[in-house]
Amino acid sequence: MSRVPPKWPPVEVEHPAPHPDAPEQGTKLGPHYAHCFGCGDETEGGLHLQTECGHDATIIAQFHVTDAHQGAPGLAHGGLLACAFDEALGSTVGQLLRKPAVTGKLETDFLRPVPVGSTLHIAGKLDGVAGRKVYASADGRLDAPDGPIALRARALFVIVDFSHFTEHGTADPRDVHPDRDINP
Numbered sequence: 001m002s003r004v005p006p007k008w009p010p011v012e013v014e015h016p017a018p019h020p021d022a023p024e025q026g027t028k029l030g031p032h033y034a035h036c037f038g039c040g041d042e043t044e045g046g047l048h049l050q051t052e053c054g055h056d057a058t059i060i061a062q063f064h065v066t067d068a069h070q071g072a073p074g075l076a077h078g079g080l081l082a083c084a085f086d087e088a089l090g091s092t093v094g095q096l097l098r099k100p101a102v103t104g105k106l107e108t109d110f111l112r113p114v115p116v117g118s119t120l121h122i123a124g125k126l127d128g129v130a131g132r133k134v135y136a137s138a139d140g141r142l143d144a145p146d147g148p149i150a151l152r153a154r155a156l157f158v159i160v161d162f163s164h165f166t167e168h169g170t171a172d173p174r175d176v177h178p179d180r181d182i183n184p
């Protein structure tokens with residue numbers, strides 16, 4: 001089976017510099033929402049992704065795989081791995097562009113099994129912007145920033161108004177103010 005991916009990004013894009021208020025390299029990024037399944041610190045069975053700002057406009061996330069994340073015995077569930085990439089890529093878009101955005105499309109290549117007890121090091125980057133469409137991709141490496149690549153993902157995020165979260169979800173409309181520039 002061919003693993004040659006289709007053209008990426010699929011449309012002509014611009015390559016914007018990170019927003020002037022984007023966090024500096026080395027900044028540890030806390031959860032954007034305490035109950036987020038991907039990064040929240042109040043979700044007992046969540047993924048508890050830890051993210052920080054990397055070099056060259058990247059966002060680095062670490063996902064420690066536990067028994068709670070199994071699909072087959074001793075191996076991470078693929079859907080949860082995709083979830084980790086969704087979170088890491090969402091963080092890449094939100095933190096670097098400082099705009100609220102939601103996942104429109106997420107594609108994941110699973111290249112190696114990810115055992116329980118391993119740590120996935122995910123490096124996300126922006127690949128370009130076309131209007132409200134933001135293209136981003138990430139590699140996930142096993143147990144070290146330069147470990148073997150276990151997964152690759154590409155995603156389209158769509159920039160939305162903050163009202164997306166108040167009208168469709170339960171975000172508090174009182175949170176809408178000029179400083180609230182990323183997802184709730």
Ligand SMILES: CCCCCCCCCC(=O)SCCNC(=O)CCNC(=O)[C@H](O)C(C)(C)COP(=O)(O)OP(=O)(O)OC[C@H]1O[C@@H](n2cnc3c(N)ncnc32)[C@H](O)[C@@H]1OP(=O)(O)O
Binds near residue numbers: 091094101104182183
């Ligand atoms: C620091 C912050 C950290 C945050 C981390 C969060 C990580 C987690 C992120 C998520 O998981 S978000 C939750 C999962 N996603 C959703 O629930 C989104 C549900 N979908 C929608 O709400 C709407 O479909 C969406 C906002 C994505 C788009 O609806 P709109 O009516 O606003 O726009 P439209 O449909 O016109 O699409 C805008 C553009 O995107 C394109 N598009 C949208 N979905 C697409 C798709 N699936 N594939 C290809 N293109 C797509 C669409 O063709 C169009 O292209 P053009 O501008 O060229 O016309």
